[in-house]
Amino acid sequence: MWLSEAREELGGLIDDREDVREGYRVDAWPLAVKRARNGSPGTPPVAVALPRSTADVARVLAWAASRDVAVVPWGAGSSVTGAPLPTGDALVMDMRGLSRVREIDSSGGRVTVGAGVTGGELERILAEQGMTTWFSPQSLHRSTVGGWVATRATGQFSSRWGGIEDAVLALTVVLADGTIARVGTPPRGAVGPDLKSLFIGSEGAFGVVTEVVLRIHPLTALSGLEALGLPSVEAGLTGLREVMQAGLRPALLRLYDSDEARHLAGRQPLPEAVVLVGFAGVPAVAAAERQATSEILAGLGARSLGSEAAEAWLASRYDFSRVERLLDEPGGYAETIEIANGWTEILQTYRAMKLALTPLADEVLAHFSHTYTDGTSLYLILLGRVADDSEAVRRLEAIWAVAMRTALTAGAVISHHHGVGRARAPFLADQLGEGAAVLAKLKRALDPGYVLHPGSLVPASRAVRTSG
Structure with a gap:
């Protein structure tokens, strides 16, 4: 009966109107989009929490932990792997209300920003001060800073400025029981493990990021x-x-x-x-x-x-319309899959991926766009048309299965910057090996009730209270 309790105890933070809840069935994952258009959209949340501050987030999580209610953080819904999609009897926490750029310290080279701020808005505000993050994912105008942190994202200029893990100086995060923690010791510290790294790439499983301190740089032209x-x-x-x-x-x-x-x-x-x-x-x-x-x-x-x-x-670097237009067509399908490998292995990995995926699409396009001294990413775009949306769904499911098996066989990293989400969850244990047990122990320590995004990164192991 938690929904009635939520209305009573959390008041204006909760919205359970049907038209609102329906907006959280699908993100930007092509397979989820195509399933929805084929009549099988995802499960809507029971209700949506709409916090506007770190204190609001802490209040919601403390309440949820005391009642065994699953909470799924939501940024801008632009994940292409199904990362924020709720399952079961969940409460979605929409973070877009934390939309304040609180402080710009140009001489200190840092900005403090709410997790719900979109990249485009942040860059607009910074540009007025002659500054930039130089963090520029293709989804800049449709993704949030908190989403970048949650999925361990990277930007198009990473060969010079690195990924989000290089840009983040400190985080404010709310743990599953409502505890507020500020982690990170800029510019650098040797005071134990780097705690902020626990939450970069954790996809909402270890805590909810509410505020981020990012590096910024003088704005110059390419x-x-x-x-x-x-x-x-x-x-x-x-x-x-x-x-x-x-x-x-x-x-x-x-x-x-x-x-x-x-x-x-x-x-x-x-x-x-x-x-x-x-x-x-x-x-x-x-x-x-x-x-x-x-x-x-x-x-x-x-x-x-x-x-x-x-x-x-x-x-045109922010344009995703080619994929979106094809998904709009009956029987049209498109997918983007990014992996990574070392320099010694990457050429053979590229050849193996192209060979394995070519039978599954009309076009298999490939580029290498994030490079390091020890290796590079490989980004694949698959485009095709089949008879109807049912066949398109089956084709996309086959693409993911073949791509992940081929990448694992090649010794590649199965995600470079899109994260795990629903798409890669079945393959994560094979990727991590013994590391999967470490993740599970961290989950039990930080979220013993499995309140935060059950099933994200770590298989769900909890009884969810019914909403009533």
Whole structure:
């Protein structure tokens, strides 16, 4: 009978109107979208909590823990893996009310921001002060800062500025019992383990992030935008590796195979691989990095294709409409899957993924867009059409099963930056090995009642009280 108790004890924080609850059945996961359009949407929550402060979040969680009510945090609903989708008799906690940019410390290089602030709004406010996070995921305008932390996200300029784990200086998090904790010791500390890292990538299973302190940087324009053609994906991967291992850090460093390169603005005929580069920072340093990068790539047979393709990418880098339009078609389907592997293994991983997935889609596009000294990500886009939405659902289910099995066989990391969610949950134990037991022990320590997002990261092990 918890719903009546929630109305009475939490008052205006709770909304259980049907039209409101219906908005939490589906996120941006293509399989969930297609299932919904095929008549099988996800389970709506029993009610929605609408906090506007850390204190509100603590109040809701303390109440939920005392009554064994499952709570599922929700950001902007832009997850492409089903991460925030509720199951069973759940209370969704919509974090978008925590939407304040509380403090910008330009000289200190940090901003304190509510978890519900969208990336686009944060960047707009920072730009007015001549600052930026340089954290720019494709979902910038449709995702929240809290969502970035929860899923261990990364941005399009990560080769220079890293992922969210590099951007976060400190967190305010509310634990399952309502305890408020502030973790993180900027600029660096040697005072025990880095506690904030427990919550980066935890997908709401260990605590609810309510406020984030992020690094910020002076806002400068990208320079030296250029597309370069290479004779093969292998040559392109060698180029990315040599650039990163030389200590160079282009802001933009992306390699496309010939199938995806056809979708870039540019020239025909296209080479077998295309690299996009761009640079940022002090002009003289950026110019030197550009020169050194060009020399490395030229030594591998690169030739300039001009700036058009790179400029077109920059102008459209937040556009997800190609996937959305195809999902809107009866029988149309699309999926994006990102994995990662080391330099020694990545070429064979790419070939294995393309070979395994090509029978399942009309097009399998691939690019490498987040590079490190020891490896790179591989991002695959699958596009196709079948007879009807029922077949499209089956095709998407097959794509996930084949992609994850192939990635695991290749020794790859099964998610680079989209997180686990529903999509990868069945494969997580195989990925983590003995680490899965560590996750389970952390869950029991931080959330012994399995109140927070049951089933997220750790298999659910709780009895959920009925709503009544």
